[in-house]
Amino acid sequence: MEDSVKADHVAPFDPLSLADHHAAERRLAEVRGRCPVSQPHPRMHFVAAHQDVERILLDTTTFSARSNFRLDPVNGAEGARPSGSLPTLDPPDHANVRRRLREWFAPRTLRLLEPRVRELAAAAVLELPVGVDFDLVPTSKRMATRVVYALIGAPQEDWVQLQAWSDVLHKYLPAPLQGTPEYIAMMNRLGEVLEEYRAGLRAADDTVVSGLAAAVEAGDLAPADALTHIWQLIQAGTETTISLITNLVHALLSRHRQWQLLLDRPELVGAAIEESLRRDAPLQYVMRTPHHATDVSGCPVEYDEQVVVGLQSANWDESVWGPDALEFDIERDHPTGHVAFGKGPHACLGAPLARIEAQAFIRELLSRRSEIRLATGYVHELANELMVRRPERLLLHIPG
Numbered sequence: 381m382e383d384s385v386k387a388d389h390v391a392p393f394d395p396l397s398l399a400d401h402h403a404a405e406r407r408l409a410e411v412r413g414r415c416p417v418s419q420p421h422p423r424m425h426f427v428a429a430h431q432d433v434e435r436i437l438l439d440t441t442t443f444s445a446r447s448n449f450r451l452d453p454v455n456g457a458e459g460a461r462p463s464g465s466l467p468t469l470d471p472p473d474h475a476n477v478r479r480r481l482r483e484w485f486a487p488r489t490l491r492l493l494e495p496r497v498r499e500l501a502a503a504a505v506l507e508l509p510v511g512v513d514f515d516l517v518p519t520s521k522r523m524a525t526r527v528v529y530a531l532i533g534a535p536q537e538d539w540v541q542l543q544a545w546s547d548v549l550h551k552y553l554p555a556p557l558q559g560t561p562e563y564i565a566m567m568n569r570l571g572e573v574l575e576e577y578r579a580g581l582r583a584a585d586d587t588v589v590s591g592l593a594a595a596v597e598a599g600d601l602a603p604a605d606a607l608t609h610i611w612q613l614i615q616a617g618t619e620t621t622i623s624l625i626t627n628l629v630h631a632l633l634s635r636h637r638q639w640q641l642l643l644d645r646p647e648l649v650g651a652a653i654e655e656s657l658r659r660d661a662p663l664q665y666v667m668r669t670p671h672h673a674t675d676v677s678g679c680p681v682e683y684d685e686q687v688v689v690g691l692q693s694a695n696w697d698e699s700v701w702g703p704d705a706l707e708f709d710i711e712r713d714h715p716t717g718h719v720a721f722g723k724g725p726h727a728c729l730g731a732p733l734a735r736i737e738a739q740a741f742i743r744e745l746l747s748r749r750s751e752i753r754l755a756t757g758y759v760h761e762l763a764n765e766l767m768v769r770r771p772e773r774l775l776l777h778i779p780g
């Protein structure tokens with residue numbers, strides 16, 4: 381009897397374990413099949429099934445976002461208070477801030493930014509060395525950060541310094557960044573730019589800093605909140621896009637037929653991007669905490685406990701994508717419906733921009749560097765990160 385209990389027991393998926401993270405494909409399939417809501421730590425629940433993930437993301441009445449992005453096994457969500465940044469706000473504050481920020485992601489604004497994104501993508505591809513092995517991660521990082529700096533309106537002469545600060549900041553994660561010298565330096569510089577727009581020393585334009593400076597001048601927004609929003613866009617838009625680009629390039633080059641298919645039919649680029657987002661979700665989880673005791677698929681969740689919403693697991697759910705859910709197939713019948721950009725009121729504001737960036741980069745690669753391949757002997761290893769899924773390094777080669 382004892383043995384059969386042990387044999388049936390499924391240890392819950394632990395989002396805090398890198399061992400689980402690296403073996404995620406096998407572990408999550410097991411968890412989805414046998415215990416789709418599990419409790420890896422006291423006061424922490426992991427949700428693996430697509431239908432539960434969607435339901436939680438859509439239900440802001442029951443589930444708060446105030447502890448979002450705090451993977452904290454000890455304290456759960458207790459004490460977490462909104463930081464004022466969009467992904468941690470609940471209604472009605474959330475809708476007010478989102479309304480303010482969404483104009484920079486409207487089709488009209490993005491059409492104005494798109495030529496700049498294409499320029500940055502072309503420059504990134506032209507810079508790739510020929511005849512030697514190179515790592516695509518730093519290249520994609522340079523491009524993704526520059527696109528975000530262009531969007532927010534950070535002066536171009538500051539880009540290298542901003543990137544240097546943000547590289548150091550990334551190394552501190554998941555520890556809090558506020559209070560570190562690099563965070564303070566970055567906020568000071570962005571604060572100066574905001575003040576320059578306010579004082580009319582920089583002409584008003586379509587950028588985020590310019591728009592937020594106008595709101596501050598009109599008495600509609602506190603300067604500190606403007607900086608919170610700017611910082612949040614930098615954070616939200618860089619590591620995620622680096623992951624999308626490197627995961628996508630890896631998936632295509634490690635499956636020669638898929639790369640050849642794209643060369644023959646470049647109109648499939650959009651489908652390839654969606655399939656990459658589904659197959660390798662850049663952001664593995666988001667977090668929610670219930671406003672009151674509730675349940676997820678019959679499993680009780682108490683007030684203020686932490687719910688880790690498994691985006692990647694939902695994207696691999698066989699009940700939605702079929703038995704080949706783990707395959708990367710750019711001709712998949714229904715590549716959309718994934719939750720890589722979330723769902724509901726908090727769904728990614730920057731999704732159209734991320735898609736434009738990935739399209740621009742892959743199209744440049746297809747047209748200028750079609751002979752690109754994985755470096756000989758390259759071994760695919762995931763970066764040592766809990767929340768973000770991407771290769772640690774992506775070693776490539778363009779024959780000379």
Ligand code: HEM
Binds near residue numbers: 725
């Ligand atoms: C492939 C790239 C990206 C991925 C996979 C991604 C993923 C996500 C996800 C999953 C969420 C939902 C969070 C939640 O429900 O708690 C989110 C929210 C958000 N993303 Fe992205 N993101 C990407 C790129 C970007 C870019 C380029 C920007 C802007 C420059 C951006 C800005 C935001 C913002 C502002 C939110 C908060 C929305 C809200 O809470 O209302 N993201 N993102």
